[in-house]
Amino acid sequence: MSLSSTAPSYAAVLRTRHACRTFGAALLGRLSYGMVSLSLVLATKEATHSYAVAGTVMALFGLASVLLSPTRAGLIDRYGPRRALLPMAAAYALLLTGLAFATAWPGASGVLLGVLAVLAGACTPPLGPVMRTLWSDVVPDRRLLQRAYSLDTVAEELLFVTGPLLVGLLVQVAAPSVGLAASAALVWTGSLALISSPAVRGWVGRRKAPAGPAPSEGLVSGLQPAPLRRRLLRGGPGLRQAIAVSAAAGMCLGAFDLLVIAFADAYHDPEAVAWVLAALSGGSAIGGLVYGAVPWRASSRLRLAFLAAAMGLALATSGLSPHPYVLVAWAALGGLFVAPALTTAYLIADECAGPATRTKAGAWVNTAFNAGSAGATAATGLLVGRLPLPVCFALVATPVVLSAVTTLRRSRRPAPNLTGQYT
Template sequence: MTSPYRAVFTTPGAKAFSAAGLVGRMPLSMLGIGIVTMVSQVTGRYGLAGALSAALALSGAACGPQVSRLVDRYGQRRVLRPVTAVTVAAVAGLLLCVRSGAPDWTLFACVVGAGLTPSMGAMVRARWSEIHRGSPELLHTAYSVESVVDEIVFIVGPILSIGLCTVWFAEAGPLLAACFLGIGVLLLTAQRATEPAPHPHAHLTGGSALRARGMPVLAGVFVGTGTIFGAIDVTTVAFADERGHKALASLVLASYALGSCLAGLVFGLVRPRGTVAGRFRWGITAMAVSMILPLLAGNLVFLALALFVSGTTIAPTMVTAMGLVEQLVPRGRLTEGITWTSTGLAVGVAAGAALAGRLIDARGASAAFAVPAVAAAAAAAVAFLGYRRLRPAPDREETYGDGRDERRGRDGGRGRQDGGRGGTAGQARGAGSREDESVA
C-alpha cells in the first residue's frame, strides 16, 4: 500500500468503519436488481418488476435525505439502527408477499418501506470528514478509497444478486442484500469512537441542506450524471443483445466500473491542485467528452474499450464532488448534503433508463447512446453556468475561501495531523471530536 493510503488508515478505527461501510453498502447495487430478478422469475411479469424497482428508487430518493437529516441531528447510532430494522422488515415482508402471491399493492407497500435504506456511503464519508478535517490532501485520498469501494460494490453486487436468484432460489438476492445491510449497520454503529457528534440544533437554522448556496447546482449536475449511468446500463444490455451476445453485457459494464476503480486508486495518489470547484467543473467536462466514444462503437470489443476510457472520468469527478459538498453545506448538515447527491443520481438513473429504453425501441441501441452523451453535455453546462455559486459555506470560508486558503488548510491540516499522532489531538480525533461526519 502506498504512502497516502497508509496515512489515511493510521487513525484507530478507520479500517474497521470503512470495512463496515463496504458490507453495509452492498444493497445499493443488489436490492433493486435482485427485486427485478426475483419478481420476474416468480411471476413472469417484467412490467411489475420494473415498476417495483422504480418505486424503490423513488422512495429512496424521497426518504434518504430525511434519514440523513435525522442522523445529523441525533447521531448515527440512534437513527441507523431503528431505520435499518424497518428496512430489513420491509424486505422480509416483500419476500413473503412475493412467495405467497399476495396482491400487488402489498409489494409496493413493502418496497416503499425498503426505500428507508440509509446511505452508508454518506455515513462513512462523514467519519472520514471528521477524522481528516483541516487536511484536504488526506481527505482527498480517503474519498478516493470510498470511490473505489463504490465501484467494487457495483462490480460484485449485481453479479452476486442475479446469480443467487437464478441458481439458488428466487428470493436469495434481496435476502442477502438485507443481511448485508443489517450486519454493516451493526458493525458501523458499534464503533462509537469515530462517530461524529450530532448537531441537535442544526434544524433550527438554515433549513434543508439543499438550500445551501451551490447545492441546487450540484444536485442538478448529479441528476445528469445519474442519467448517464442509467442510460449506459440499459443501452449496453440492448447493444449486446442485438449482436447475439447478451450474456457479455455484464463484462462490458464491468469494464466501465473497472476504469473508474483504477482511476480512483490513481487519483488518490495525486496531490490536488487549484480549487475544488474548478476541479469538479473540469471533471464533469472530461466525463462529457468521454461520452462521445460509445457513439462510435460498432462492436462489443470497441464498446468495452470506450466504456473503460469513459469510466476513468467517473471516480475522480465523484471524489471531487464529495469534497465540494463538504465545503458547501454547514457542518451540521453534512450527511444530508451528501445524501442529496445520491438522490440526484437516483432520479437521473430512473430517467436515463426510461429515456434510453424508449429510444432503443424506436431506433435501436446504437442511437440510444445519444442519451448519455446529451445528459453529460447538460451536466457540464449546469456546472459551468452555476460555477460562481459553488462557494464554501460561511463556516468553511476560513479554510476554503480560494485556492490559496485551500493550500493553507492543507499545510495547517498536516501540522495538526502530525501533532495528533503525538498525543492529545489524536486522542480527540479518536474519541471526542465528532462534529462532522456526514459526507456521504
C-alpha cells in the same frame, strides 16, 4: 502516529484510528444494496410469474428509497447515527424479511409486495452518506480526505458489481427470496457494527453544531448562515453545481447501460454487454484510485467541470464505434472519469455544508445521481428505435457536458465578500 507526519496515501487513510473498523462495517451494510435490487426482481417474478409486477415493485422500492434519501439523511444530522440509523436499519431489515417470506411461495399478492417495497424503500438507512460524513471526522487532515472519498467511491462501485454476482451464485442453490433475507441480515449487521464504532461517538449533531458559517462558504446576506435548503436555492452555488453535475452524470450512465444493450443487439453480439459494462466499472475504479492519489492544485469546482466534460465527451463518442469491442475501449476511457467526478462532487458537498448538514448535503448529491439515472433510463427507452444509436449516445451525454460548461463558467467567478459584494 500523527497524520501530519504521514505521507498522503491510501495506506495512511486505512491506518488512521478507527478507519478500518468503521469503513469495513459500512461496506458490509452497503453490500446489501448491491444485492437487494436483483433479489427483489427475481423473487417477485418467481412469486407472481409476472415481469410487469416485478418491474412495478422494483420501481416503487427505488422511488421511495431515492426520493426520501435527503429526509433520512436529515434525521441522521439532527439526531445522530445511534438514535436515527438503528431504527431505520431495524425497520428496513424487518421489511426485507417480510418481503422474503411473502415471495417464498407462489401466488403472492402484487399489492402486498408493492406496499412492503414502498415501506422498505422509505426506511433505507443512508449508510453511504453517513460513512462519507464520518470520513471528515476520522480523517481530519484535508490532504487525506480526497483519498478517503476516492477509496469510498471505488469500493461502493465494486459492491454494486459484486452484489449481483453473489445473487447469481445464491440462486443456483436457493430461492431468490433467500437473497432478500441475506440483504436484510447484511444491512442489520453492518449498521450495528457501524454505530458501535468509536468513530461514531464523536458525531457532531445539529444541536452541537457551531453557530458560524459553513466552511468554504461566504456569508451571502447577513451574519447567520442560511439553512441548507435555502442555500440550495439561493446562496450555495458550489453545492448546487455538484448536485447538477451528479444528476447529469446519473442520466448519462443510466442511459448508457440501456444503449449498450441496444448496440450489442444491433451487432448480434449480446455477450459484449458484460464486457462493455465491466470496462466502464474497471475504468472507473482505476480512475478513482489514481485521482485520489494526486495532490491537485486546481479548485474542486474546476476539477469537477473538466471531469464531467471528459466523461460526457468520451461516452458520446463511443456511439460512433464500428464494433462492440471498440465500444469496450471507449467505455473504459469514459469510466476513468466517473469515480473522480463523483468523488469531487462529494468533496464539494462536504466543503459547502456545515457540521449539522453534511450528511444531508452528501445525500442530495447521491439522490441526484440515482434520480437522474432512473429518469434517463425510462426516457432513453423511448429514443431507441426512433433515432440512430450514435445520435442517442450523443443526446444522453449532452446534459453532463452542459453541466460541466456551466460549472466551469461559474467556477471562474470571484467569491463574494462578507457584504455580499464580489471582490
